[in-house]
Amino acid sequence: MTDWNQMSDAEFRKEVRRFFETEYPAELRNLSHRPKFAEIEHWHKKLHAKGWVAPAWPAEYGGMGLNAAKLLIFYEEQQRWGIVRGRDMGVQMVGPLIIKYGTQAQKDYWLPRILSCETIWCQGYSEPGAGSDLANLRTRAALEGDEFVINGQKIWTTMAHDSTHIFMLVRTDPNAPKKQQGISFLLARMDQPGITVRTIKTLAGEEEFCEVFLDNARTPRENLVGEMNKGWTMAKALLSFERIFIGSPNLAQNALIQLEGFARGRGAFEDPVFRDRFAQAALDVEDHAALYTRFADQLKRGETLGSDVSMLKIWVTETFQRITELMVEAAGPDGGTLGPLQVGNVGMDVLSSFYKARPTTIYGGANEIQRNILAKAVLELPD
Ligand SMILES: Cc1cc2nc3c(=O)[nH]c(=O)nc-3n(C[C@H](O)[C@H](O)[C@H](O)COP(=O)(O)OP(=O)(O)OC[C@H]3O[C@@H](n4cnc5c(N)ncnc54)[C@H](O)[C@@H]3O)c2cc1C
Known part of the structure; x- marks a missing residue:
C-alpha cells in the first residue's frame, strides 16, 4: 500500500x-x-x-x-x-463518526459499504425550527424492544430522494435539563413504510434537497452510534476540518477566472465602473487566498485552528456571490436567462453560477452565525 x-x-x-x-x-x-x-x-x-x-x-x-x-x-x-x-456524506460525515465512536461490528459492517457506495447517505440534522439553533430539534426516537421508533420531520435534507440511508440526530430523552442533552445519533434505512420523502425545488429548478417525514419509522437498536443521549457532542466534534475546507479559495478563484473570460468576450471591460468592481473583486480574492494560506500553514504544522477561521467562510462565500453578480451584470439583458450563453466558442451558464452562490452563505453554519462566533470568541464583545 x-x-x-x-x-x-x-x-x-x-x-x-x-x-x-x-x-x-x-x-x-x-x-x-x-x-x-x-x-x-x-x-x-x-x-x-x-x-x-x-x-x-x-x-x-x-x-x-x-x-x-x-x-x-x-x-x-x-x-x-x-x-x-x-455522494460524499457517507465518506465525509457518517464514516468518520463511525470510525471515532462506532463499535467494531459497526465499523466492519458500514465502512466498506460506504466506500463502495452500496449505501448512499443523507444527513438528517435540520428541522423546521431547528437550523442555526440545531439543539432545538424535536424528532423523537423511543426504544420499543430492540428497535427505535422515530417520529418527526427533517428538512433541507440534501439528496434524500437518492439515498439508501439517513444518519440523524434525534431526541431520545425529552426530559433532559438542557436541550443539548438527550440527543442521540441514529442510522436508518430510507426504503421503509415509515419514511416519506418530498423533494423541494431550488431557485435553479433543480431537485437537490428534500423534506423527510418520519412516521413510526424503525431502526434496530444496534444502529445507535456512540452513547445514548450523547449525540450532540459527537456531531459537533468532527466539524473542525470542514471549517477550513469550506473556506478554501477555489470557489471564488474559479468564478473570477470565468468572469474575466466572460467579461472580455462581452466587452464589459470597456465600462470603467465594471473595471473598478472587477479589480475590487480580484483584490478580495487575493486577500482571501493569503489568509487561507496562513490557516493552512497552521494545520500543516499540526496546530489546532482557532475560532478566527470563521473569517474564511464569510469572506470566500460573500466574494463568490459578488463575482457571480458581476457575471450577471456583464451579461447585460441576457443575464436573466437560464442555460449557457455563448462567448466565442465557450458557453457559460451565468444565471446558474449566480444561483449556485446563493446558498453558500447559509450552509455549513450561516454567515450571521459565523459573525456571532467572531464577535464573541475573537473580539470578545458582550452578548
Ligand atoms: C444548499 C443547502 C443544503 C443543505 N443540506 C442539508 C442537509 O443535507 N442536511 C441538513 O440537516 N441540513 C441541510 N441544510 C440546512 C442548513 O444546515 C440550514 O439551512 C442552516 O443550518 C440554517 O438554518 P435555517 O435554514 O433553519 O435558518 P435559520 O436558522 O432559521 O436562520 C434564518 C436566518 O436567521 C439568521 N440567524 C439565525 N440565528 C441567528 C442568530 N442567533 N444571530 C444572528 N442571525 C441569526 C441566520 O443566519 C439566517 O440568515 C442545507 C442548507 C442548504 C442551503
Whole structure:
C-alpha cells in the first residue's frame, strides 16, 4: 500500500493532478447541479478501484490516510479541476463518526459499504425550527424492544430522494435539563413504510434537497452510534476540518477566472465602473487566498485552528456571490436567462453560477452565525 505522506507535497500534487486530468470524465467537469449517484457511478468506481474514495480516513479502514497538508492538496486539486462533490456524506460525515465512536461490528459492517457506495447517505440534522439553533430539534426516537421508533420531520435534507440511508440526530430523552442533552445519533434505512420523502425545488429548478417525514419509522437498536443521549457532542466534534475546507479559495478563484473570460468576450471591460468592481473583486480574492494560506500553514504544522477561521467562510462565500453578480451584470439583458450563453466558442451558464452562490452563505453554519462566533470568541464583545 502506498504511503502518500512519504511523498513531497509537490510530487503528491503532481500525482493527484495527473490522475484527475486523465481519468475524470470531461462531461462531469464544473457541473452546476448535485448529480444523482447513477450519473457519477462510473467515476466513483474508478476512485474506488484506486483506493481514493476516502482521502481523510486512516488506511486501515480503506482510506488514503492523508495528513492535513496532503489532504488540503487533494481537495485543492479536486476543486481546481472542477470535480463534482460525489455522494460524499457517507465518506465525509457518517464514516468518520463511525470510525471515532462506532463499535467494531459497526465499523466492519458500514465502512466498506460506504466506500463502495452500496449505501448512499443523507444527513438528517435540520428541522423546521431547528437550523442555526440545531439543539432545538424535536424528532423523537423511543426504544420499543430492540428497535427505535422515530417520529418527526427533517428538512433541507440534501439528496434524500437518492439515498439508501439517513444518519440523524434525534431526541431520545425529552426530559433532559438542557436541550443539548438527550440527543442521540441514529442510522436508518430510507426504503421503509415509515419514511416519506418530498423533494423541494431550488431557485435553479433543480431537485437537490428534500423534506423527510418520519412516521413510526424503525431502526434496530444496534444502529445507535456512540452513547445514548450523547449525540450532540459527537456531531459537533468532527466539524473542525470542514471549517477550513469550506473556506478554501477555489470557489471564488474559479468564478473570477470565468468572469474575466466572460467579461472580455462581452466587452464589459470597456465600462470603467465594471473595471473598478472587477479589480475590487480580484483584490478580495487575493486577500482571501493569503489568509487561507496562513490557516493552512497552521494545520500543516499540526496546530489546532482557532475560532478566527470563521473569517474564511464569510469572506470566500460573500466574494463568490459578488463575482457571480458581476457575471450577471456583464451579461447585460441576457443575464436573466437560464442555460449557457455563448462567448466565442465557450458557453457559460451565468444565471446558474449566480444561483449556485446563493446558498453558500447559509450552509455549513450561516454567515450571521459565523459573525456571532467572531464577535464573541475573537473580539470578545458582550452578548
Ligand atoms: C444548499 C443547502 C443544503 C443543505 N443540506 C442539508 C442537509 O443535507 N442536511 C441538513 O440537516 N441540513 C441541510 N441544510 C440546512 C442548513 O444546515 C440550514 O439551512 C442552516 O443550518 C440554517 O438554518 P435555517 O435554514 O433553519 O435558518 P435559520 O436558522 O432559521 O436562520 C434564518 C436566518 O436567521 C439568521 N440567524 C439565525 N440565528 C441567528 C442568530 N442567533 N444571530 C444572528 N442571525 C441569526 C441566520 O443566519 C439566517 O440568515 C442545507 C442548507 C442548504 C442551503
